[in-house]
Amino acid sequence: MTVPEQALPKAARLLLVEDDEDDYILTSGYLRELPSYSFDIVWADSPQQALTRLCDESFDICLLDFQLGAENGLSVLKLAQQQGLSTPIIMLTGQADDALDLAALQAGATDFLVKHELGSPRFQRAIRYALARKEIEQERVERLKAEAGSRAKDRFLAHLSHEIRTPLTSILGYTELLLESDYADQAETELGVILSNGKHLLSLLNDVLDLSKLSANRLELKIAPVNLDSFIADVFSLLKVMALDKGLSFSVVGRHPLPLIIHTDATRLRQVLINITYNAIKFTEQGKVQVEVWTERRQHQELLFFSVTDTGIGIAEEQLERIFQPFEQLQDVVTRTEGGAGLGLAISAELVAHMGGEIQVASELNVGSEFSLSINPGDIKDSERAELGFERSPLKNRQAIKPSLQGKVLVVDDIDEIRRLTGHLIQSTGAEVAYASNGQDVVALFEQSPQDFDLVLMDLHMPVLDGRSALTHLRRQGYTVPVVAVTAATQKGLHRQLTELGFNDILSKPINKPSLYRSLVQYLNPADVSVPVRKKILLVEDDPDTRRLMDMILTDLGSTVESVGTALDCLKKLEAAPHYDGLLMDMGLPDMPGAKLISLVHSVSPELPVCIISGRDLSTEQLSEYNAQDYLLKPVNRQDLSRVLNNF
Structure with missing residues (x-):
């Protein structure tokens, strides 16, 4: 018969400090009679031996006799406190003495007992309390260690993000500039490879950071109205090209009229759908990939469902439990027919859970797979419904169009390459650009000519004076110029923190042109449409x-x-x-x-x-x-x- 775990006595290591052997034997007997504990008792018969044991070994509790020959236990208590020892110590005295009891507690004792109370209910309570206090202290120490480790990991990831995004900004930005120039015709293929692999590195970095935020429950969803038909058209137009390149049949089907507007985080939903559909295309060599969309009421909520079905290699039954675990890859590790960090499905599952749904998978080896996911689309009971029309949003298409603007922008970054790249993009709109390499330079520029700038793009992490401190100084001096923070950080609550500090908006690194253009349009004036004066x-x-x-x-x-x-x-x-x-x-x-x-x-x-x-x-x-x-x-x-x- 197996004894239930909760019925087994708790093991505890106890140091008994007693110079009288008879009292040691008597106290040990009482300890062994306690029903809930199994004690490993170690005996010390002098203050010196007690301190040596407490310093060199680990104990869950210590029973300390007050009278130890010519010395007393108070000296042991005081020295233990001075050396930072955390073992709970109960003082044992020969007779009741209020002054002695108070002195013991002041010296650091957990409790005190008169020896004739050994074996009494009070003795049992004192032991249980001291051990429970030890467990609580251990849990507190472990929690502090875990929190310190988490903070160290967060600092490392923030540093890693900054260090990787900075060169990626240059790689992606200058490659795009070259591809748009008149001098890159002969190297267009090679530049395309650089751009594609740079974006792949950025994607891997984002996956690692997303997984970290999800595990720490620090991912912040940005719920907003989404035009479902336009969203689906935008997402799957890219994936259709990939499928056609492999000779696969690709279709997106709405089972019934769908709500025109849903409320969700479009960026995160797009991330999930692209990941799952891309996997279906990647692991299918012939046949088809089909995406179905529908709504269905579950309990008291109407959910939005997507299913992605393929005729690919399938997944073995014993592997289905592993596919949503981080860093798991199901392809043959010897042939390595496909690459990746094995993070996509793990992140997708967590994101879907954050969006109020779940992912399920059914698969048969060498036949194909079906991934189904659901999300909470918000209150859609009164939303107008229509069949999928695959009409892309005109606003979406206009976002990447370069605007014509006028005004002067101050670009602040300690990396020269980033300054110049950002400046090139801004100048292409017709706006003027000035540069500063740290916050101190910004403060000096505003003191010299505060009316010169219509907008400031400010990196947060810079030497001499960082972006937050520089912004705080400007606001205290009464400068109201719009300041947009430029940062590689993406932690939860960052946007709120920076706007409360006085920033007007945030741009994420690497800066992409649509985001930059949207920010510039918001704070600069349109260019004069009259015929420009030739310089x-x-x-x-x-x-x-x-x-x-x-x-x-x-x-x-x-x-x-x-x-x-x-x-x-x-x-x-x-x-x-x-x-x-x-x-x-x-x-x-x-x-x-x-x-x-x-x-x-x-x-x-x-x-x-x-x-x-x-x-x-x-x-x-x-x-x-x-x-x-x-x-x-x-x-x-x-x-x-x-x-x-x-x-x-």
């Missing part, structure tokens, strides 16, 4: 090929260009017609040092903005010494010239 530029470059190329780019950017190859010709142009909007000049001219030419230029046209074309980086101090407004580092590209023109 008149004087270009001084002695290399004829470089001069010709820059002339072509500047003209294509809408400027009127006059180009010369020497300093002397430059001065002649200025003397003949000094009204130019800007001067672009190489520092290494054959007939005159660049610094001297700038000095002579300003003697003729004191207000003419000068941009230096240089083979090396120039500091702010050097630009000030040359009396120049900006510089371009060779080789100069279209984006560089566009930025300079916008600043002239």
Whole structure:
């Protein structure tokens, strides 16, 4: 017969400090008669031995005699407290003494007992209380350790996110810029591979962070109205292309008229549907993949259901229990026919649970699989219903269209590549851009000319002065300019924390163009639709090929260009017609040092903005010494010239 676990006596290790052997034997006997505990009793007969044992070994409880030869147990109590020992100690005394009892409690004793109470109900209660207190203390210590470990993990993941997203921002952003340029035709395939793999790395990073937030119950859903028909059209138009590329039949079917509007987190639902449907396509070599959508009342709530059915390789019955576990991959680990971190289904199951539903799977090996999921779509009882029409949202399609804007944006980031990339994207809308590398620079810029900026994009993590502190300083000084936080962090409640601090909005890293454009449109004014004034530029470059190329780019950017190859010709142009909007000049001219030419230029046209074309980086101090407004580092590209023109 098996004894129930709760009926077994609890094992406890006890240190009995007693210099009288008869009292030791008597007390041990009473302890062994306690019905709920099984004690492993260790005997110490002196204060020194007791302290050594308490320091070197682990005990659940200690019974300490007050009188230990010429010494008393109070000294043991005090030394135990000084050394931070947490073992509960009960003082044993020969006779009742209120002053002694009070002294024992003040010295750190858990309780005190007169020896004639051994074996009494009070003795049993004191033992149970001390052991329960020990268990509570152990649980508290374990909880603190777990919380400390969780905080350390959160700090590590936040640091990891920042460190990975920063280079990914450059990789994805500059690759997209190259793909959009006129100079990437021959490398379009290779650039596409870079972009695709960069996005894959970002997806893996997001999966790891999502799993961490889900396990810590820190995922925050953003519930909003969603046009269901448009949502389905957007999600499955991408997946249909993947299926057709593999020669598979792909269809999406509504079993009956569906609500036009539901209330859910569209981003998270899209993540789940793409993950499950993508898996179905990935593991199906021939046949079909079909998605069905319907609503069904369960108890007192009408739920929205999706099922994804495929004719793929299927899943063995013994593996079905593992597929929603993190880091599980069901493909053959030897052949490795498919890749991935094994996080998608685990995250999908957790997300669906957060959205008020569940995922179920039925599968037969070499026949196919069916994944079914449900979510709570909010109150849809009065929602208008219609058959699926697969009409994509016009607003959705317009979001990625580049707007034409005017205004000046301050981009603040300690990473030069991120500053320049963000600046390029902003300048492509027609807005002007200024840069700062930390919060202290921002504060200084506002103190010098507070009316210069219409919008600030501020990274949160920077040296010298971080984004939060800089924003706090600006708001205390009364500056009301819109400030948008740029961060790689995604923890729950972050948006509320930052808006309460004074930020107007948040952009996530890596910055994508649609999100950036939406933010810019919100805070900047539309560009004047009247015919733009063509800027008149004087270009001084002695290399004829470089001069010709820059002339072509500047003209294509809408400027009127006059180009010369020497300093002397430059001065002649200025003397003949000094009204130019800007001067672009190489520092290494054959007939005159660049610094001297700038000095002579300003003697003729004191207000003419000068941009230096240089083979090396120039500091702010050097630009000030040359009396120049900006510089371009060779080789100069279209984006560089566009930025300079916008600043002239």
